[in-house]
Amino acid sequence: MTASHVALPFPPPPREIRRAFEQLRQAEDAGLEPAGLRLLDRPWDPATCSAHLRTRLWPWLDDxxxxxxxxxxxxxxxxxxxxxxxxxxxxxxxxVLACLRATAADAAAPHALEEWHRYALPAFHARLAERLGIGCPPGRHTDWPARSWAAEYTSPQATAARRALFDGDLGATSTGHAREAAGGQ
Structure with a gap:
């Protein structure tokens, strides 16, 4: 990108991503149930996308x-x-931000783009500052500070302890319901 441009154009989504938007719109217009919509690529949720679509999504998001x-x-x-x-x-x-911007730019009136500027972009910047701050200065990636907390959460010991609490709650609930059914004794 050159600094000589006053306003650079938004990077257009690749054809495959536009096709995914159109397929989702058509499915929604046809009344496809939400469970059926989950079978389609949703570019705003990369984990739902096929490998083929993600090969187009990553470079676009980078742009x-x-x-x-x-x-x-x-x-x-x-x-x-x-x-x-x-x-x-x-x-x-x-x-999400990229897909919102792409669909807002396709609107027939400026309202969707104004909402993107008013709500989506400032909210994105607020969450970016809250979650990352200046945690990754140029050329110095900062690893995930909460990695040890996440690793402990998924450890077999912590998982077993949570399951024991859940099982205890379910046992107490079923015992309580049995007492209520027996007349509160």
């Missing part, structure tokens, strides 16, 4: 991140770091 940094990244807390794919929260957030 969108560069565009956002150039067009809206005035403060360091508003800049998307180059290591954004290593931050799952940014992957999810950026995909």
């Amino acid at each position: 969108v991140a560069a565009w956002l940094n150039h067009s809206y990244g005035w403060q360091t807390t508003q800049a998307i770091p180059s290591c954004w794919p290593a931050h799952p929260h940014l992957v999810h957030e950026l995909a």
Whole structure:
């Protein structure tokens, strides 16, 4: 991106992503049940997309991140770091923001784009600052600070302890219901 442009155009979604948007719109117009919609690629939720679509999604999101940094990244807390794919929260957030911007740009009137500027973009920047701050300065990726907490949460010991609490609650609930059915004795 060159600094000589006053307003750079938003990176257009690749044809495959536009096709996914259109398939979802057609399915929704046809009254497809929400369970059926889950079978279609949803570019705003990369985990739902086929590998074929993700090969088009990643470069587009990278272009969108560069565009956002150039067009809206005035403060360091508003800049998307180059290591954004290593931050799952940014992957999810950026995909939603990019899809909202793409669909807003296709609207026949400016209202959707104004809402993107008023709500989606500031909320994205607020969450970016809250979750990352300036945690990844240029060229220095900061690893996940809560990694040890997540590892402990999924450990066999912690999982077994939670299951024991759940089982105890269910046993107490069924005993309580049996007492109620017997007349509160």
